[in-house]
Structure formats: structure tokens, C-alpha cells
Amino acid sequence: MTTTGLNDEPNELQPYEENFVEQAEYIERDRFLALAAEHPYEASILRKLKGGGAKLLIGPRGCGKSTLMRKAFYQILESENDSALPVYVNFKLALKLEPFYVNGPNASYWFRAWLVLKVIAAIWGTKEQLASLSFPANFPSKAKLSKLIDSLEASRADGDLVDEFTISYLIELVDDLAIENNLSRVVILIDDAAHSFSEKQQEDFFDFFRAIKSRLISPKAAVYPGITSHSASFHVGHDAEQIDAWVRPSGVEYEDFMVSLAEKRFLDTGLNFVSDNEEDIRFLAYASFGIPRGFLGMLRSIYNSQESYTTSDGSLNKNKILRLSRTGRDMSHAVFDSLTSKLPSYTSYVQNGSKIYQAILTQIKEYNKGKELERQGFQFAVKSPVDSDLDKVFGFLQYSGLIMPSGSILKGEKGSFQHYQVHLGDITAENIIVGRRTKSISSFLTVIRATKHQAWPRLTNASILEGADVDRNDFVLSLPLCHVCATPRSNPEARFCSNCGAQLKPSSTYEALVQQNISALPISKRMEKRIKENSNIRKVRDILIDANKETLLGIPYVGKIRAQIIVGHAEEHVS
Incomplete structure (x- = not known):
């Protein structure tokens, strides 16, 4: 696994290392606002996040969802003309509740109570930012909320203590809060929502999300493509508008956004890496494939090992920058590979997915052979309908940030195609474009910046599977392993291991991960x-x-x- 977070760290802490912290939720308010660059579509996205109605902010890990949610939170706080109240809550650790789903029949009850408690606790977080906020007399204490949350996250359940914390109680409490403070609406910004890899838990979340939506409460949730399971009663488009947070890595607007991000992170460090090496920085921006977290990991490496990345004249070493450009794609591959631990039943999909992704890269490389730089590409299309197993693989690849969907394209008699772009870090690292002999930062930028033509490899379900040497029968759902001898279970209802005879225990993804x-x-x-x-x-x-x-x-x-x-x-x- 690539060490994109703490790689190349010096023994001594560098004075401005905080500038390169990738996760927005770990940066204090003033520093966050000073370091955050403006998303190309920020005005439109924030208007929707701050306004009424339910919204889903979607994108892969590290694409900037948390930054947008926190910007919306601070902007509502600072608005003098809006009587709205923002509540920012992070559901990142929802998987801590997964043992309830494994060990008991009342999991949905305990999970809903946890959701309600987390939102109410987050209102206390808003009060810490907004001293003028007045609580009604019946508002639960911060200490009580914290104690109950800790208890549920430790799988200690006491119905008598959490009985009152129902969805209807939350709605009534927010109503009282609105009356007390003359509020027009309460915007609940739920970060890392539906993050759990338990499908039932995700479905329970969306039932909760749908239930709290009202004239007064406007819920917004940051979710992930490819792995999110909505409940049967929840319909994207009808129950919530979906907003794309993933910036398409193309054009001057994208380059300027990432360069601005780099300039802000190097601000006050006394280093001129960005202005003196702008083309190199723009190349790294493309290699991050629209995922600022990967880009910041590369900048951190340069900052922490300045002597290693610079030449005698102070410019960046081109060969080392080319090698560094791999770290963005390595981060996304690590996220993809981690799915074998987080979704063990889909292990075959992850393993075969890696082969399929490499096969697609190979077909794009073949397509580019002999073409002029300006006519080379890094996209592919698959004839519709996409096979259900392949569609699941493509979903996992989107979640990881390895492929970006570009919609459906109709090609007359040739039919309809689903169009995708592959990770630009892989395109450069694997010589998919340019070619080994002429490889340079300027040549890569020539291909990436070229006007795109309506031509790319048109693949079919069969050609992708054949190229990857994968058979449709290779996609199987894996049963949990025996905790004693690691033998797969013989069937879903098995109570004892067919190999060692040990009594089989319920499988908990959370326990396996920790x-x-x-x-x-x-x-x-x-x-x-x-x-x-x-x-x-x-x-x-x-x-x-x-x-x-x-x-x-x-x-x-x-x-x-x-x-x-x-x-x-x-x-x-x-x-």
C-alpha cells in the first residue's frame, strides 16, 4: 500500500506541515478557510447545500466533499441575511454500529437512535461556533449525548436510556429550536453519510434521511458512487437531488483550481515551487485525476523532501516528478484493494476487477499506438447494456476514483455506449499515452490538453472479459471464513465449519478491520x-x-x- 499520507516524513515536524493535511475535517476553521481553494462549480454547489430541500453530494474518496460541506456550514453561520441554522455532523464511524446488525434483531432501532443522538450532539457543535444560539429548556445536555453515543459505539445498548431519541423526537426538538431562535430552516449537513459497507445499515440511513426531510429540516448528505445502497422507499431525483462533487480533470478552469490549491498550501512557507514550476504542478494536478487529496499528498512529499525533489538551480527534478505522479493513482488503487477487507463477500469482484481495469488500459494503449500526440486518448466506451457483474466492478472503480463516468453516448446504428475516463495517473505511469521513448511532462500535457475527438476504444462486455481472461462464472459471492481455520463456509446457513468442526460465529466487518x-x-x-x-x-x-x-x-x-x-x-x- 502506498504511503501517500505520511510518506517521506522528516524526523522533525516541518513548520508548515499543517498546510498539507488532506482531510478538511481535521483543520480548524480559520486555517481551513485560508487553505481551501474555490471549486470550479462552488457557487452552484454551495447554493444547493445551503438552500432548502434534500441533496446528495456524490463523489469518490478525497474529491472534496467534506470541504464543500464545511464551506456551506461556515457560510450559513456567517450569513446576516439568512435565518437558517447549519448543523455539521460526521457519520464516518457508522460501522461501529455494525455489530448490532450481526448479533441482534433490533439493529435498526439502535442505529436510528445513534443517528438521532449524533445530529443532536452536532447542534451543540453549532452552538460552540454561534454563541447567540439559544436552546429550549428540554434540550439534552452535551455530557448525556456523549455518554449515550459512546455506549452505542461500544455495542452497549440500554433501551431505557435511548428510548426517547426517536426520529419524531428529533423533529420536535428542531421545531422547538427553530421557534426559540426564529429560524426559517435547519440545514443538516451529513458528511461521510451512508459510509458503512453494511447494506442494511445504509438502507436504514436513507430511511432516516427521508424521514427527517420537512419544511423546516433540509438534510444534505455526502455519499459515494458505486457502493451506496438506497432503501426501497428512497428514490434519487424524487427524494433528493444528486450533486456531483468530482471535478472533471480537463481545461484551464480545472488547472487553475488545482494551482490555486497548491499556492494556498505553500503560502507563507517561503518556497516558490508553484510559480517557478507551474507546468510541473499542473501535470501533477492532472495525475491526481480530480482528487485533491491525492494532489495534496504529492505536494506534501515535495515539501517534506525539498532537497530530494529539487535540482541545483532550484527547479523541480523532472524524473522525480514523473515518479511522484504515480502516488495519486496508487492511493486510488489502495482504496480499491481495500474493498476485499471491507466487502469480503465481493472479493472475487475486486480481484477480477483489477484484471479488467488493466485489460482496459491495455486496449486504450493499443488504440493509441501510432497516433499523433494530439489524437491520443484516455477514455473508453462500453456498449449498452453493461453486464450486471461488470457494472458492479465499474461501481467499485468509481468509488475508488479509478474511472470517471461521462454519461451515455448514442452512435446511430452502432447503438448506445456508456462512456468512461480512466485515471490519468495510470495513463502516464503505464505509458498508455505518449510512449516510452518520448516520455516527458510537456508531451503528457500535450495529449491531456488536446481537443478531444469523438473516437475512443469501443468495447463490449465480451471483449473486456476476454481481454482480462475472466469468465462470467468467476464472479461469485464469498461466504465468511471460519474464524479458527479460515475455511470458507459450505453454505450461508452452516452453523459449524466443514473442515475443523468449530462453531461458526457471525461475521463482523468492523471487528475484522479493527x-x-x-x-x-x-x-x-x-x-x-x-x-x-x-x-x-x-x-x-x-x-x-x-x-x-x-x-x-x-x-x-x-x-x-x-x-x-x-x-x-x-x-x-x-x-
Whole structure:
């Protein structure tokens, strides 16, 4: 796994390392507003997030959904002409409730209570930002909410304590809050929503999302493509408008957005990497494929290892920049590969998906052979209808940020095609465009910036599977393994292992993830070694239960910023 978060970290903390923290939720308000660049479609997106109605903000990991949600939150707070109240709540750790779905019949009840408690607790978070907010007399205390949330996340359930925290109670409480403060609406911004890989849990979330929508309550949720399961009663378009947060990596507007992001992150560092090496920075922006988190990981590497990336005249080393450009695609591949742990029943889809993706890259490369730079491409189309198993694979690839859908295209008698663009980091790293002999940053930019022609490899379900050497029968849903001998279960209803005879336990994705070694996190080997040599932290669970980061902060050269980054990696691992 690539160490895009803490790779190349120096022994001493660099003075402006906080500038390169990728996750928006870990940056304090003033710093966040100073560091955030303006999304090309920011005005339109924020208008919808701040306004009435239910919205779904969709995009892969790291594409900027959290940044947009937090911008909407702060803008509503600062508005003098709007009587709206923003509530920002993060459901990143929803998978902590998954054991209820494994071990008991009342999982939906406990999960709904947790959702309600999290939203009410987040209203306290708004009050910390808005001192003038007045609470009605019946508003629950912050300490009580925190205690109940912690209890549910530890799988300790007490119906008597959470009985009152129903959806109707939340709606009544918000109504009282609105009357108390003369509010026109309450905008609930739910970040990392439907993040759990439990389909039933996701369905329960969308039932909750639909139920709280009202004249007064305007829910907005950040969700992911490809893995999100809506409930039977929830219909995208009717129950909520979908907003695309993923910036298409094309054109001057995109380049300027990413360059602006780079300039803000290097601000006050005394370094002129951006203005002195603008073409290199624009190339890295394309190599990140519209995912700012990957782009910031590359900038962090340059900042942390300046001597390594610069030449004697102070310019960036072209060969090292070409190598660095791989890290964005490596991050997306790591997210894709992690699905074998988070969706173990779909292991065959992930494994075969890797072959399919490589086969598509090969077919694009063949298509580009002998063509002039301006006529080469990095897109492909699949004849409709797309096979259901392939469609599932494409969904996982979208979630990971490896392919970007471009809609449907009609080609007359040849039929309709689903159009996609593949990760530009793979296009450059795998010599899909340009060619090995003429490889340079300028030549890559020539291809990427060229006016696109209506020509690309037109593939079929059969040609993709044949090119990947994958058979339709290779897609199977895997049953959970025996916890003793790791033998697959013989059937879904089996109570004892067919190999060792051990009684089979319910399978919990959350428990499997937290029990993994910290080597599964995207941290460098040097950081992993330092953590293990200076603490008792060995598993992901050890980081998550270090509530105040006391153990992490006791490790040499791990300060507040690095500790937060490590905790962020652990939380993302189980989300």
C-alpha cells in the first residue's frame, strides 16, 4: 500500500506541515478557510447545500466533499441575511454500529437512535461556533449525548436510556429550536453519510434521511458512487437531488483550481515551487485525476523532501516528478484493494476487477499506438447494456476514483455506449499515452490538453472479459471464513465449519478491520516502526481507543498534527 499520507516524513515536524493535511475535517476553521481553494462549480454547489430541500453530494474518496460541506456550514453561520441554522455532523464511524446488525434483531432501532443522538450532539457543535444560539429548556445536555453515543459505539445498548431519541423526537426538538431562535430552516449537513459497507445499515440511513426531510429540516448528505445502497422507499431525483462533487480533470478552469490549491498550501512557507514550476504542478494536478487529496499528498512529499525533489538551480527534478505522479493513482488503487477487507463477500469482484481495469488500459494503449500526440486518448466506451457483474466492478472503480463516468453516448446504428475516463495517473505511469521513448511532462500535457475527438476504444462486455481472461462464472459471492481455520463456509446457513468442526460465529466487518495490524494503514514503514518501538500500539483498534491521542503524542516526533493524521487514517480504514 502506498504511503501517500505520511510518506517521506522528516524526523522533525516541518513548520508548515499543517498546510498539507488532506482531510478538511481535521483543520480548524480559520486555517481551513485560508487553505481551501474555490471549486470550479462552488457557487452552484454551495447554493444547493445551503438552500432548502434534500441533496446528495456524490463523489469518490478525497474529491472534496467534506470541504464543500464545511464551506456551506461556515457560510450559513456567517450569513446576516439568512435565518437558517447549519448543523455539521460526521457519520464516518457508522460501522461501529455494525455489530448490532450481526448479533441482534433490533439493529435498526439502535442505529436510528445513534443517528438521532449524533445530529443532536452536532447542534451543540453549532452552538460552540454561534454563541447567540439559544436552546429550549428540554434540550439534552452535551455530557448525556456523549455518554449515550459512546455506549452505542461500544455495542452497549440500554433501551431505557435511548428510548426517547426517536426520529419524531428529533423533529420536535428542531421545531422547538427553530421557534426559540426564529429560524426559517435547519440545514443538516451529513458528511461521510451512508459510509458503512453494511447494506442494511445504509438502507436504514436513507430511511432516516427521508424521514427527517420537512419544511423546516433540509438534510444534505455526502455519499459515494458505486457502493451506496438506497432503501426501497428512497428514490434519487424524487427524494433528493444528486450533486456531483468530482471535478472533471480537463481545461484551464480545472488547472487553475488545482494551482490555486497548491499556492494556498505553500503560502507563507517561503518556497516558490508553484510559480517557478507551474507546468510541473499542473501535470501533477492532472495525475491526481480530480482528487485533491491525492494532489495534496504529492505536494506534501515535495515539501517534506525539498532537497530530494529539487535540482541545483532550484527547479523541480523532472524524473522525480514523473515518479511522484504515480502516488495519486496508487492511493486510488489502495482504496480499491481495500474493498476485499471491507466487502469480503465481493472479493472475487475486486480481484477480477483489477484484471479488467488493466485489460482496459491495455486496449486504450493499443488504440493509441501510432497516433499523433494530439489524437491520443484516455477514455473508453462500453456498449449498452453493461453486464450486471461488470457494472458492479465499474461501481467499485468509481468509488475508488479509478474511472470517471461521462454519461451515455448514442452512435446511430452502432447503438448506445456508456462512456468512461480512466485515471490519468495510470495513463502516464503505464505509458498508455505518449510512449516510452518520448516520455516527458510537456508531451503528457500535450495529449491531456488536446481537443478531444469523438473516437475512443469501443468495447463490449465480451471483449473486456476476454481481454482480462475472466469468465462470467468467476464472479461469485464469498461466504465468511471460519474464524479458527479460515475455511470458507459450505453454505450461508452452516452453523459449524466443514473442515475443523468449530462453531461458526457471525461475521463482523468492523471487528475484522479493527483487528488488523497498523501496517494496513497508509503510513510509512519508518512511522510504523517508530510507533511500535515507542508504544503498545499494534492494531488499528489501539489507535481508535486512544481517545485523547495520549499514546500517540508520547511517541518521538509525533505532535498534534501527525497524531491527528494517523487517527484519521485509522478512522478511514474502518469507514
